[in-house]
Amino acid sequence: MEKLLMIMQVHQLLKQGFKVAGIAKKLGISRTTVYKYKAMTFEDASDWVSTLDSRTKKLDPYRDTILSWLKEHNDLSSAQVEDRLIEKYPSIDVGESTIRLYVRELRELYHIPKCVHIRDFEAVEELPMGHQAQVDWGEITVKNVEKKNVKLYFISFVLSHSRFKYAEWQDRPFATKDAIRCHENAFRHYGGMPEEIVYDQDHLITVSENAGDIILTGEFQTYRKERGFRVYLCRKADPQSKGKIENVVKYIKNNFAKHRVFTTVDTWNEKCMAWLERTGNYKVHHTTKKRPVEVHALEKPYLKPISTTFSIENNHTSSIARIVHKDNIIMYRSNRYSLPLGTYRPKGDNTVYVEICENDLIIRATPQGEVLAKHQLCLNKGQLVKNKQHTRDRSKGIRAYKETIIRQFSNQENAIKFIDELSSHYSRYIRDQLDVMQSTITKYRDECEEALAMSIRDKLWSANDFRDIAQHLKRTKEATLSQPVDTPSAKCNAPAMKMKAAMRDVTDYLKILGGA
Secondary structure, three states: OHHHHHHHHHHHHHHOOOOHHHHHHHHOOOHHHHHHHHOOOHHHHHHHHHHHOOOOOOOHHHHHHHHHHHHHOOOOOHHHHHHHHHHHOOOOOOOHHHHHHHHHHHHHHHOOOOOOOOOOOOOOOOOOOOOEEEEEEEEEEEEEOOOOEEEEEEEEEEEOOOOOEEEEEEOOOOOHHHHHHHHHHHHHHHOOEOOEEEEOOOOOOEEEOHHHOOEEOHHHHHHHHHHOOEEEEOOOOOHHHHHHHHHHHHHHHHHHHOOOOEOOHHHHHHHHHHHHHHHHOOOOOOOOOOOHHHHHHHHHHHOEOOOOOOOOOOOOOOOEEEEOOOOOEEEEOOEEEEOOOOOOOOOOOOEEEEEEEOOEEEEEOOOOOOEEEEEEOOOOOOOEEOOHHHOOOOOOOHHHHHHHHHOOOOOHHHHHHHHHHHHHHOHHHHHHHHHHHHHHHHHOHHHHHHHHHHHHHOOOOOHHHHHHHHHHHHHHHHHHHOOOOOOHHHHHOHHHHOOOOOOOOHHHHHHHOOOO
């Protein structure tokens, strides 16, 4: 019946003077279908529609099989159905769209809705004045005066309390030095600096979460120490934890940049600042119901004052650039070397830098950045050189993982205390901390008991500190064993070393020299 109504609508629109393209757009069908319906009379259409229900379909022989899959797993996609059909019936020849439509009809006929897992969110309380800012990068393609496409890149800032915004643009991808310069400009624009800044795991500022002890790039770590703000790093694939700046990025793209004609970067930045003054920071915010510019005037005294302008020199070392593949490896001399999970970014810059130091291959995020991975150089070809720490043991739950580690210590009371402190200090990174502990126990088993006692004594509640202490104890023992031992012959000659030479009278020397 729906098909017949569609055919009647096509003929009515044709009588009203609509063209084929207009009818296709209005009814949401293809022009080929419009031509097909146009050629049908009412009788032809009635006969054709009546045959649809009785017409056999290509997938009807597999109907029961597909239906059993959908009933057992209601979240099964049509792509998975296609793969299972090909696996079970290799000779089947059917298109993707045919399977997709057939699965959709079965779901509607037998009332099997597709199960969609939705993440639960909750509103968070507003942060105090001067406490936090959020930072993110974005890019957009616009037209210039010659109607050619130009790709522009920008960095955006927002104060979490007042929602006061700042943005800066350039016509090339950002480097770490560009990010530092823009931070300084933003602080001057705000009239101060917040206590904490929230970032995504961008390669410009961070190398690794390191189980909670975050490793920043060399340049940005120097800058952070100089300015003294805290860094809050969002977990991978979790943009919702910095939703304020995500909204700002979309706001800048869609309200300011979209359909704007580009001339020069300087002019573009001037227009962006003017837009922030009249719109971005002036209009009433949808959530706070206040103007960001007015709230910022109240928040400004709570920001930390900044004095001198920060500067950093760019010292480059010789290194080889490589691209990170989606399985978190790089290729070097026909071998594959692993990187920590999450190094690859689907829409980010996946360039890393390789250095060769004697027999070791060192991989860094930037030429001067912290080390991402270190491998022994492989002399063969076609090998996968993988660090076991670059993957996680997901076969156990956190509780079972804790119990497994505790059982490996003779002093389990100390182990329980240390694990509890880890859970308290690194709740977001507890599995990463346990991974570091397990690796340390495997490598420095004889030193672990003493390292655990020293960690508790000095209140060093970090698996990385525990590992460093165990490593230090191991080196100390090796150095003690390598010291030379005193031999009996050396002891026998000791008195001879203490003997004094005989002293002559001055007259003896005068006689020898021919004196009196």
